[in-house]
Amino acid sequence: MQNQTNFQVILDAVRKIGDVFLKDYKQNPIPQTMDELLEKLDDIDTLCLTSLKQDLLIEFPDTPWHIGDEFDTDSQRKPASQDEYWLCDAMDGAIQYLQHIAGWTINLVLIRGGKPVFSVIYDPLASEMFWAIDGEGAFMNGKMIRVSQKNDLSVMLAVFDYGHQDKSDNDLNEKIGATVTKLIDNFGIVRNYGPHGLQLAYVGAGRIDLFIQEDMDTYNWIAGLLIAKESGAELLTTTGEMWKWGSESLLVASKRTAEKYLEL
Known part of the structure; x- marks a missing residue:
């Protein structure tokens, strides 16, 4: 990352667009045809990416964007060719969002040198922001998190x-x-x-x-x-x-x- 202040810029950008989606949650009819579904999914991607790109442009003017197509298996086999880029899943769980059920988040990752160096997952319904910095730990709403210690x-x-x-x-x-x-x-x-x-x-x-x-x-x-x-x-x-x-x-x-x- 360029400097510590950029972390909060990223978190704020992700929270902002997540809360925009939260305001519209359950306000629109559930899609009934494949054409309606694809149109709504495209609308989600467009709104999310437009907001994130705009809010991160000043701090990251030269960092390109790569949109992860989960249906394209071959592209998932290796990182993109750029040394540094954003990898964005505009809304993980978009189907749930459109179906008016819980389980949707805004996910964003900064890839550098072929590995993630910063990632954030925001769950607007729970108002929970998870993020991690490579080599510096993982956090939820500012508190460090650790894996379960169960044995049974x-x-x-x-x-x-x-x-x-x-x-x-x-x-x-x-x-x-x-x-x-x-x-x-x-x-x-x-x-x-x-x-x-x-x-x-x-x-x-x-x-x-x-x-x-x-x-x-x-x-x-x-x-x-x-x-x-x-x-x-x-x-x-x-x-x-x-x-x-x-x-x-x-x-x-x-x-x-x-x-x-x-x-x-």
């Missing part, structure tokens, strides 16, 4: 998720099903919540004990990954290797919990 799987909350990869000619559906079965057989509580980044932030805050996903979803993960890592979580693949940009799966938990899962 029977009292742990595990969540699973899945992305938009084509599952028609591979064994991903079978993998996902087997993983969910393993979770149900061994963890006390199993859920699928929706917004990927927020779930990873919840791992960092000790609210979720384990997050797992069997397909690639880099753009949805990346903001939450830095928050989870800086909170003390392990970032692994589902087979136990260290997660890296382009990995085809993700397992995030405390070191102890990750080891317990892998032993299963």
Whole structure:
């Protein structure tokens, strides 16, 4: 980052547009056709990006923007070519927002040298702002957060998720099903919540004990990954290797919990 004062500029910009969406939450009809849905999703992206770009232009005049297309699997396999850029998921959980249910956030990440150096996830409904600085910790509303210290799987909350990869000619559906079965057989509580980044932030805050996903979803993960890592979580693949940009799966938990899962 250029200097410490820029952190607050980013947080303020994200909070501002999140609160704009909050004012309109549940005020519009739920889309009933694919054309209506796509139009509303495009409107969300346009409004969010226009606001963020305008508010961050003065402090970051030369930092380009990269919009993470979660439907484009190939583009998620490696960072963009620029040394520094914004990676923006305008609204993680936009479907929930349009359906008038909770579970939507504004996510923004600053990538430098191919890795996230600052990320923020804002949940307007809960008025909770999660952010992390590479090497300096993770925070929620100004307080440092840490991963859960539970030992007993029977009292742990595990969540699973899945992305938009084509599952028609591979064994991903079978993998996902087997993983969910393993979770149900061994963890006390199993859920699928929706917004990927927020779930990873919840791992960092000790609210979720384990997050797992069997397909690639880099753009949805990346903001939450830095928050989870800086909170003390392990970032692994589902087979136990260290997660890296382009990995085809993700397992995030405390070191102890990750080891317990892998032993299963």
